[in-house]
Amino acid sequence: MMEHIKKCVKCLQYTMKEQCICGGTAVQVRPPKFSPDDAYAAYRRKAKFQILKEKGMV
Numbered sequence: 001m002m003e004h005i006k007k008c009v010k011c012l013q014y015t016m017k018e019q020c021i022c023g024g025t026a027v028q029v030r031p032p033k034f035s036p037d038d039a040y041a042a043y044r045r046k047a048k049f050q051i052l053k054e055k056g057m058v
């Protein structure tokens with residue numbers, strides 16, 4: 001998926017390999033540290049855990 005996509009530091013092309021076809025080094029493209037998606041996912045997991053706890057399934 002998108003987690004493994006890398007970007008060449010030389011020609012700025014996207015690649016899946018460590019080294020780009022141009023010979024440049026490709027580095028992994030990481031999402032922002034405090035992404036709203038991550039925060040929402042963490043909240044969602046917490047909410048789901050709470051529901052399971054109330055049902056006595058945990």
Ligand SMILES: [Zn+2]
Binds near residue numbers: 022
């Ligand atoms: Zn390149």
